[in-house]
Amino acid sequence: MISLTSYAFVSMILFSIGVIGVIARRNIFVIYMSIELMLNGITLFFVTFARYHFNLDAQIISILVIAIAAAEAAIFLSVIILLFRSKKSLDTDVFNTLTQGENS
Amino acid sequence: MNTPLLVWIILAPLIGSLLNTGFYFYHVKKQKISEVIFALIGTITPLISFLITLCLFLQMQDEEVVFTQDLFTWISIGNLNIEMRLLGDNLAIFMSMFVTFIGWLIHIYAIGYMKGDDGFGKFFAYFNLFLASMLILVLADNPIILFIGWEGVGLCSYLLIAFYYQDKDNVLAGNKAFIANRVGDFGFLLGVVTLFFAIDANSLSFSTIEANISNAPTELLILSGFLLFVGAMGKSAQIPLYVWLPDAMAGPTPISALIHAATMVTAGVYMVSRFHFLYSGIEDIGTFIAYIGAFSALFAAIIATRQQDIKKILAYSTMSQLGYMFIGVGLGFYSTGLFHVFTHAFFKAMLFMGAGGIIIALHHEQNIFKIAQHRAQLPIIHFTFLVGVIAISGIPPFSGFFSKDAILAAAFQNGEYLIWAIGIFTAFLTAFYMFRLYFVVFVAPTKHVAQYTYTSKTITIPLLILSIGAIAAGFLNLPEVLGGETRVDTWLSQLNSHKLHLSHSTEYILMIISVVVALAGILVAYKKYAKFDVYKPESDEGIIANKFYVDEFYDKVLVQTSKKLSTFIDKVVDEKIIDGFIMSICDGFISFGKKVAMIQNANVRFYAAFMLVGMCCIFIYLYNLLGL
Numbered sequence: 001m002i003s004l005t006s007y008a009f010v011s012m013i014l015f016s017i018g019v020i021g022v023i024a025r026r027n028i029f030v031i032y033m034s035i036e037l038m039l040n041g042i043t044l045f046f047v048t049f050a051r052y053h054f055n056l057d058a059q060i061i062s063i064l065v066i067a068i069a070a071a072e073a074a075i076f077l078s079v080i081i082l083l084f085r086s087k088k089s090l091d092t093d094v095f096n097t098l099t100q101g102e103n104s
Numbered sequence: 105m106n107t108p109l110l111v112w113i114i115l116a117p118l119i120g121s122l123l124n125t126g127f128y129f130y131h132v133k134k135q136k137i138s139e140v141i142f143a144l145i146g147t148i149t150p151l152i153s154f155l156i157t158l159c160l161f162l163q164m165q166d167e168e169v170v171f172t173q174d175l176f177t178w179i180s181i182g183n184l185n186i187e188m189r190l191l192g193d194n195l196a197i198f199m200s201m202f203v204t205f206i207g208w209l210i211h212i213y214a215i216g217y218m219k220g221d222d223g224f225g226k227f228f229a230y231f232n233l234f235l236a237s238m239l240i241l242v243l244a245d246n247p248i249i250l251f252i253g254w255e256g257v258g259l260c261s262y263l264l265i266a267f268y269y270q271d272k273d274n275v276l277a278g279n280k281a282f283i284a285n286r287v288g289d290f291g292f293l294l295g296v297v298t299l300f301f302a303i304d305a306n307s308l309s310f311s312t313i314e315a316n317i318s319n320a321p322t323e324l325l326i327l328s329g330f331l332l333f334v335g336a337m338g339k340s341a342q343i344p345l346y347v348w349l350p351d352a353m354a355g356p357t358p359i360s361a362l363i364h365a366a367t368m369v370t371a372g373v374y375m376v377s378r379f380h381f382l383y384s385g386i387e388d389i390g391t392f393i394a395y396i397g398a399f400s401a402l403f404a405a406i407i408a409t410r411q412q413d414i415k416k417i418l419a420y421s422t423m424s425q426l427g428y429m430f431i432g433v434g435l436g437f438y439s440t441g442l443f444h445v446f447t448h449a450f451f452k453a454m455l456f457m458g459a460g461g462i463i464i465a466l467h468h469e470q471n472i473f474k475i476a477q478h479r480a481q482l483p484i485i486h487f488t489f490l491v492g493v494i495a496i497s498g499i500p501p502f503s504g505f506f507s508k509d510a511i512l513a514a515a516f517q518n519g520e521y522l523i524w525a526i527g528i529f530t531a532f533l534t535a536f537y538m539f540r541l542y543f544v545v546f547v548a549p550t551k552h553v554a555q556y557t558y559t560s561k562t563i564t565i566p567l568l569i570l571s572i573g574a575i576a577a578g579f580l581n582l583p584e585v586l587g588g589e590t591r592v593d594t595w596l597s598q599l600n601s602h603k604l605h606l607s608h609s610t611e612y613i614l615m616i617i618s619v620v621v622a623l624a625g626i627l628v629a630y631k632k633y634a635k636f637d638v639y640k641p642e643s644d645e646g647i648i649a650n651k652f653y654v655d656e657f658y659d660k661v662l663v664q665t666s667k668k669l670s671t672f673i674d675k676v677v678d679e680k681i682i683d684g685f686i687m688s689i690c691d692g693f694i695s696f697g698k699k700v701a702m703i704q705n706a707n708v709r710f711y712a713a714f715m716l717v718g719m720c721c722i723f724i725y726l727y728n729l730l731g732l
Contacts, residue, residue: 019716022709023709023712023713024709025709031708031709092707092708092709093707093709095706095708096705096706096707097706
């Protein structure tokens, strides 16, 4: 039987890869996928603990997370299209209009 | 006794001043107003003051009474009450009698003198205000009210000395008078504060101070007495704060007459007499005052012997005569000192007004040698000037003799032989320089006599009235040894802690000495100046003619040093040190702020990283806090 620690370890790795992806990559798509990774990591954590404790509450939350992630994907993709239309680019560093261009 | 009349003595000239100010503004802005209106307002109001004072004086003759008038409570803090109250006791009424009378005559004189001047109305507004301030000073019931008047005369002297403000020198002279007086006023204020601290009473009226003075520690009283006298040094032009007085001659002559005869400079003597109860308890300070007076008298007389400006000679003679007054009051003979104030007011006003007449007649020529070159035919001025010169030189029976001699006798009786000797020598110098002035201006041979007779009645009549005073005022206080009654001494008897009790023979000897000395001075002046060739005037070189370089000394030591100090503080301490320190703090904040601003670069990934770091910090903190 694979131990609880192993599951937790995998989910933490998934989450960390997601975080590093958000911070380190410039492409918005990659960032989006990194966010999904983080969500997956957390969901895995929930499911693991649900099985471990024989408690279905956490399973429900993980299904809820998947549902919300699906909804989020729809919004996120449309936002990405809008952003791309305005700047013709998917590089996050281009979207710094809030500083009025002072430091760029 | 409470009487509403007292306040009108002050209010009359004050209202006059306000009316004239109003009319003058109208005159300047809307349409011209005749000089007659200004002159009427300006002269009637002092006359009202004089008549009221005279009434009160006559009432005081009939019954022993001290007039007071409560107006309102001015300051009330805790237990302390400072009342706005006027006091008309023997001293105040005596003083305001001749202040208003001689002030009134000078006002009349000023009508003639200032005729045709653009600032005629303004002049009378200032002039009335000057008189009102002096009367506040004289009739004050506590040192605080006295200080209002004290500052008032200082302000008015500034305004009037700088009256011809288009000329920069006059403005500078006005500034000098004001600043020198400020130094003294600072001393006066400190003195009052010290006194207030020392007596620790719940009121500051003169009677309260007098009643509580025995509780006060002597050291504080000495300090306070000294500081108050510093004020008197400034107002009454004594060493070392006298430098403003000769420069004050820049103003029109009636002002010189008013400052020197009836107001301003006599304020110091009056103030010391007012605090007689204080000074009689601290005789060392009294002696100090007397010595300052004696040296001022001598110093001014020496300078006066070589001056060439007619008004400056008179200015130095005023300073010299004030020295005598301070000898009198310093030694505790208050009535004697005040009597000299009284007689001096007559002849000094007259001398200044005479000099003013000459100056006008010769188109503002003030150098005595040049005056002599174009002598004018001025019989009345000539006569009154001679009377004044004789009176100030101390020739009996003219008034100056009695008052000056009484002071010298007082010094002799107190055993202050040095002061007496200085006084006698100064008397010699006085006779010498006054007759030098007289001989050069009126007697020395000259080729050119201008056919100019000044006929304005407003100039000659006050001169004649004053000449009567200069001749006869001495008889008011004729000493017993000459069969007199010493009326002034009796009138002011409550001030005096001492009484003259020299033997008759000693008094005779002293009188003879001073008369002989005065005659000797006149003789020397006659030998040297009666036949003086005015076309070869004396040189104005030398240490005496340059007033011992005191002005230059003050300029170097006080003015330049403080200028340098100020520049140093401005350039080095302020700009380099203080500004440097503050600005480096500011610069630090600014550069730190710029660094902080760099964080806000709208970079999503950067923000996300920061969020992560922040969350990590919070988790670590919570982890430690909860002890998990």
